[in-house]
Amino acid sequence: xxxxxxxxxxVVNALTLIGLGGVVGVMSGxxxxxxxxxxxxLLFFIGIPPAIAVATGANQVVASSFxxxxxxxxxxxxxxxxxxxxxxxxxxxxSVGVIIFNMLERLGQVDxxxxxxxxxxxxxxxxxxxxxxxxxxxxxxxxxxKPARRNQHVWVHRWPWKVKFRASGLYISIWxxxxxxxxxxxxxxxxxxxxxxxxxxxxxxxxxxPTKVVIGxxxxxxxxxxxxxxxxxxxxxxxxDVMLAILLIVGGVIGAQIxxxxxxxxxxxxLRILMALLVLAVCGRLALDLFLRPEELYSITPGLxx
Numbered sequence: 182x183x184x185x186x187x188x189x190x191x192v193v194n195a196l197t198l199i200g201l202g203g204v205v206g207v208m209s210g211x212x213x214x215x216x217x218x219x220x221x222x223l224l225f226f227i228g229i230p231p232a233i234a235v236a237t238g239a240n241q242v243v244a245s246s247f248x249x250x251x252x253x254x255x256x257x258x259x260x261x262x263x264x265x266x267x268x269x270x271x272x273x274x275x276s277v278g279v280i281i282f283n284m285l286e287r288l289g290q291v292d293x294x295x296x297x298x299x300x301x302x303x304x305x306x307x308x309x310x311x312x313x314x315x316x317x318x319x320x321x322x323x324x325x326x327k328p329a330r331r332n333q334h335v336w337v338h339r340w341p342w343k344v345k346f347r348a349s350g351l352y353i354s355i356w357x358x359x360x361x362x363x364x365x366x367x368x369x370x371x372x373x374x375x376x377x378x379x380x381x382x383x384x385x386x387x388x389x390x391p392t393k394v395v396i397g398x399x400x401x402x403x404x405x406x407x408x409x410x411x412x413x414x415x416x417x418x419x420x421x422d423v424m425l426a427i428l429l430i431v432g433g434v435i436g437a438q439i440x441x442x443x444x445x446x447x448x449x450x451x452l453r454i455l456m457a458l459l460v461l462a463v464c465g466r467l468a469l470d471l472f473l474r475p476e477e478l479y480s481i482t483p484g485l486x487x
Contacts, residue, residue: 202220205432207439218302254397302368
């Protein structure tokens, strides 16, 4: 069933879009990620312009993150004070990211910059995930070992303007959470991602937050930040395609249920390796598109004179 996307100005198969949303939904159910870092490059592959893919892909991140927050609220694993601080930094970073995005769009370089960002970040993330997963498999075969005691007094505890975060059991400076939120906001605006793949490790290893509250707090911040980023793109660059967003969300809701059922049947180490291989495959495809010589070296489009 072919449909016309008015903002993207392309004709695509509706079932293909639902299927892409479903694939990312399955990934979300299997691995517990929002899927923003996968849905955007997948949209590139079917001909959606990168500017539209970035702005519209954030809608699915909002839906999946909000659903996850509701589950964590029931378990009381959300640090609201930390979430608001991260969100404050994220709103500033997102505003800066949208300004950079619009500037790149005026210069005609947004497609190149977005794809390069994905190649770099997906390559780094996929490599680290694959290395960590192989290490986990080796440790599992070697038998249980006593975990090392983590030192909670890291460098962020020496910064000024300290605030008590009771849910996380932390007493740290307000500046590191603001900086983490701002960095995620910039990336979210430019790449169309929620930023959880950067936020979660930063909250654990930089801020020293306990793992039990990291996911819920991250999703809380990402829900509001992605909604704000989507609104900014819609108002200032008109790059949000509502029809595209609806079809992706429908597929994502269905796929998430399938992924949750599959996840119960596979080992955690196997899931992480599959995820790493998928991320590296997407990275490789984007890299080929960037560096291989295209079949058509140039194209002719009508323009206005004067």
